[in-house]
Amino acid sequence: xxxxxxxxxxxxxxxxxxxxVAAMKGAILRVCPAARILDLSHSxxxxxxxxxAYFLVDALRYYRPRSIHVVVVxxxxxxxxxxxxxxxxxxxxxxxDNGCWTILEPLAQSPVRVFRLTKDEFWQSPVxxxxxxxxxxxxxxxxxxxxxxxxxxxxxxxKWVRLPLPEPVRSPGCIRGEVVVVDRFGxxxxxxxxxxxxxxxxxxxxxxxxxxxxxxxxxxxxxxxVALIGSGGxxxxxxVNGSAAARLGLGIGDSIEIAVG
Amino acid sequence: xxxxxxxxxxxxxxxxxxxxVAAMKGAILRVCPAARILDLSHSxxxxxxxxxAYFLVDALRYYRPRSIHVVVVxxxxxxxxxxxxxxxxxxxxxxxDNGCWTILEPLAQSPVRVFRLTKDEFWQSPVxxxxxxxxxxxxxxxxxxxxxxxxxxxxxxxKWVRLPLPEPVRSPGCIRGEVVVVDRFGxxxxxxxxxxxxxxxxxxxxxxxxxxxxxxxxxxxxxxxVALIGSGGxxxxxxVNGSAAARLGLGIGDSIEIAVG
Amino acid sequence: xxxxxxxxxxxxxxxxxxxxVAAMKGAILRVCPAARILDLSHSxxxxxxxxxAYFLVDALRYYRPRSIHVVVVxxxxxxxxxxxxxxxxxxxxxxxDNGCWTILEPLAQSPVRVFRLTKDEFWQSPVxxxxxxxxxxxxxxxxxxxxxxxxxxxxxxxKWVRLPLPEPVRSPGCIRGEVVVVDRFGxxxxxxxxxxxxxxxxxxxxxxxxxxxxxxxxxxxxxxxVALIGSGGxxxxxxVNGSAAARLGLGIGDSIEIAVG
Numbered sequence: 001x002x003x004x005x006x007x008x009x010x011x012x013x014x015x016x017x018x019x020x021v022a023a024m025k026g027a028i029l030r031v032c033p034a035a036r037i038l039d040l041s042h043s044x045x046x047x048x049x050x051x052x053a054y055f056l057v058d059a060l061r062y063y064r065p066r067s068i069h070v071v072v073v074x075x076x077x078x079x080x081x082x083x084x085x086x087x088x089x090x091x092x093x094x095x096x097d098n099g100c101w102t103i104l105e106p107l108a109q110s111p112v113r114v115f116r117l118t119k120d121e122f123w124q125s126p127v128x129x130x131x132x133x134x135x136x137x138x139x140x141x142x143x144x145x146x147x148x149x150x151x152x153x154x155x156x157x158x159k160w161v162r163l164p165l166p167e168p169v170r171s172p173g174c175i176r177g178e179v180v181v182v183d184r185f186g187x188x189x190x191x192x193x194x195x196x197x198x199x200x201x202x203x204x205x206x207x208x209x210x211x212x213x214x215x216x217x218x219x220x221x222x223x224x225x226v227a228l229i230g231s232g233g234x235x236x237x238x239x240v241n242g243s244a245a246a247r248l249g250l251g252i253g254d255s256i257e258i259a260v261g
Numbered sequence: 262x263x264x265x266x267x268x269x270x271x272x273x274x275x276x277x278x279x280x281x282v283a284a285m286k287g288a289i290l291r292v293c294p295a296a297r298i299l300d301l302s303h304s305x306x307x308x309x310x311x312x313x314a315y316f317l318v319d320a321l322r323y324y325r326p327r328s329i330h331v332v333v334v335x336x337x338x339x340x341x342x343x344x345x346x347x348x349x350x351x352x353x354x355x356x357x358d359n360g361c362w363t364i365l366e367p368l369a370q371s372p373v374r375v376f377r378l379t380k381d382e383f384w385q386s387p388v389x390x391x392x393x394x395x396x397x398x399x400x401x402x403x404x405x406x407x408x409x410x411x412x413x414x415x416x417x418x419x420k421w422v423r424l425p426l427p428e429p430v431r432s433p434g435c436i437r438g439e440v441v442v443v444d445r446f447g448x449x450x451x452x453x454x455x456x457x458x459x460x461x462x463x464x465x466x467x468x469x470x471x472x473x474x475x476x477x478x479x480x481x482x483x484x485x486x487v488a489l490i491g492s493g494g495x496x497x498x499x500x501v502n503g504s505a506a507a508r509l510g511l512g513i514g515d516s517i518e519i520a521v522g
Numbered sequence: 523x524x525x526x527x528x529x530x531x532x533x534x535x536x537x538x539x540x541x542x543v544a545a546m547k548g549a550i551l552r553v554c555p556a557a558r559i560l561d562l563s564h565s566x567x568x569x570x571x572x573x574x575a576y577f578l579v580d581a582l583r584y585y586r587p588r589s590i591h592v593v594v595v596x597x598x599x600x601x602x603x604x605x606x607x608x609x610x611x612x613x614x615x616x617x618x619d620n621g622c623w624t625i626l627e628p629l630a631q632s633p634v635r636v637f638r639l640t641k642d643e644f645w646q647s648p649v650x651x652x653x654x655x656x657x658x659x660x661x662x663x664x665x666x667x668x669x670x671x672x673x674x675x676x677x678x679x680x681k682w683v684r685l686p687l688p689e690p691v692r693s694p695g696c697i698r699g700e701v702v703v704v705d706r707f708g709x710x711x712x713x714x715x716x717x718x719x720x721x722x723x724x725x726x727x728x729x730x731x732x733x734x735x736x737x738x739x740x741x742x743x744x745x746x747x748v749a750l751i752g753s754g755g756x757x758x759x760x761x762v763n764g765s766a767a768a769r770l771g772l773g774i775g776d777s778i779e780i781a782v783g
Binding site: 004005007009011016036038039040041042043044054055058059060061062063064067181183184185215216217218219222228230231232241 | 266274275276277278279280281282283284285286287288290291294295297298300307308336337338339340341389390391392395
Binding site: 265266268270272277297299300301302303304305315316319320321322323324325328442444445446476477478479480483489491492493502 | 527535536538539540541543545546547549551555556568599600650651
């Protein structure tokens with residue numbers, strides 16, 4: 001059986017159904033006609049790098065080697081910021097140098113290798129000053145898909161922007177974090193990943209709510225307020241078959257505290 | 262020409278652009294690197310099994326043999342409900358055992374064969390108690406795509422949950438049903454499929470509206486309120502180039518009555 | 523290396539996640555099992571042909587030869603309007619004869635060739651009077667993907683509907699146009715493409731706003747109101763890392779005027 005055709009994924013804040021996405025797909029296929037293109041998301045909150053980071057950490061760890069990911073959340077388009085090609089766990093991430101991907105670094109099984117895209121012979125010509133996703137990242141992804149090596153697209157670098165993420169604060173018996181994702185069901189997903197020795201004794205969210213800690217939604221009744229370790233390994237607060245965000249009036253940035261012991 | 266690569270479709274209520282969808286795609290491709298993944302919908306109303314059923318009946322009948330469909334609308338995730346692999350018209354449907362697919366049974370050209378997924382060596386390990394779509398159904402779909410037989414993934418069963426659907430009530434000269442789908446255009450689509458001998462004489466919806474029965478939108482003027490047999494074979498009420506839902510203030514669950522004779 | 527599998531794209535106003543889209547994908551694959559199907563957009567404003575036109579001109583120019591594009595924005599479905607197969611720059615566009623594609627004509631490197639789809643042996647049978655996208659255009663795209671020639675699907679025509687687009691008005695030193703697209707970021711994108719000799723001296727939008735003309739967003743500060751030549755070559759008004767649409771309270775159809783010299 002021959003090798004499967006190159007897989008190139010797209011993650012942007014352009015909005016589902018945007019012509020910007022459609023143009024990028026065309027630009028990839030012009031370079032790499034055999035590519036399989038996969039939409040990951042075009043619903044990232046506009047220009048929100050923290051949302052992008054949590055999206056990537058929840059998604060990319062499930063991909064196989066040789067996957068190529070193009071990420072365009074780019075509040076700095078047109079400034080002097082670089083564009084990067086990152087080798088991470090035998091996968092490739094192409095993104096602006098704004099730190100959106102650095103949440104993945106701790107998951108690397110070997111040191112990441114990072115390249116600045118500098119070889120403009122691989123770009124669309126002319127390059128639009130407002131759409132590097134289409135004119136630089138998309139063709140670069142196509143060339144990677146064709147077997148071009150990252151080093152041929154630019155130069156190795158040891159410096160890149162790291163995104164500061166809200167870090168949970170640990171004190172004896174307590175971890176205080178915050179809501180970083182609200183999913184479509186209204187689940188409030190925090191940035192708290194309890195460690196191996198940290199058994200969750202209780203969860204507090206907002207001023208009064210004390211959800212019951214369970215293993216899964218099925219351990220409670222529809223309408224119950226619960227907390228659990230979500231599918232991404234982080235503590236989340238949920239209403240079974242309902243919306244915790246609506247029930248509690250809480251959202252991104254709100255505080256979540258867990259008692260551990 | 263070699264066989265086309267396996268086709269695996271996704272239907273969920275996760276929302277367009279959800280990281281849950283992105284993770285499932287990765288999990289499928291890890292098992293079946295050559296898969297073509299096709300999004301059907303991620304906009305199913307959250308945890309709504311009836312909406313899922315009508316979506317599937319309107320979509321899957323158009324697919325070819327060997328198509329593999331993963332359906333994740335799963336209000337019971339984490340409970341003891343089973344996960345099923347269904348052979349239907351030479352296609353395969355993977356879904357929780359909640360009846361979302363049983364609307365397809367009457368369309369089967371030969372008896373469906375249903376398997377409970379029990380062989381955990383085909384699953385992601387460990388399995389998240391809140392995301393069986395990613396950790397059980399996605400890899401199972403990948404294995405089916407690779408040529409594994411459903412019987413190798415679990416055990417045959419003769420029992421499964423059947424979803425109760427709102428059934429139209431027939432009386433002499435009259436069929437009374439309800440709106441089960443509202444599409445993006447505001448068309449009110451009912452659960453009434455007139456039989457061969459049932460000529461539609463009139464349609465009533467809401468308290469007063471009496472749309473004119475036509476063959477297609479083009480038989481009336483823009484702005485006209487009409488009723489017709491829609492593309493899924495069921496009676497629908499529409500405003501030509503407008504929204505019947507907005508005009509009439511009606512939606513899912515509202516009554517539609519047709520006079521036949 | 524063998525030829526890549528046929529690429530068939532979809533652009534509709536059905537809404538993301540619509541069962542109509544899912545059915546069309548199945549109908550394409552039944553005819554052309556090897557097709558790679560690519561979603562361009564299902565978020566076109568309902569029945570809006572001008573929005574469709576600008577979407578297509580911003581997207582299709584980036585596609586490679588042999589791409590096949592199915593466009594279903596079809597306010598006239600069920601009327602006597604024809605369905606067309608258009609050969610444009612070695613690509614194929616399948617669409618209702620409502621002018622949605624004629625914005626592409628000036629970009630043709632050789633005269634377009636247009637065919638009316640008349641050979642019903644290539645259609646789904648029976649054809650739904652309300653869903654020609656699924657029953658005529660989708661199988662036609664599949665046949666084109668399989669190598670069938672447009673002339674085999676119908677008859678050549680020299681007449682087709684041309685869509686009247688809002689044209690900018692040029693007077694000495696001034697071009698007056700209007701907003702034709704608002705993207706997800708709230709950028710107000712006009713129909714004005716300055717010519718080679720037309721240097722932009724100033725931009726006016728609404729009654730008072732005078733955005734500063736820049737080369738790219740990075741030439742101004744977050745929150746600044748700017749104007750620039752956007753990635754589609756047309757003048758747009760933007761708020762850096764913000765929304766010009768929200769700031770100015772403007773949208774599609776509102777006037778934009780530029781001073782040139």
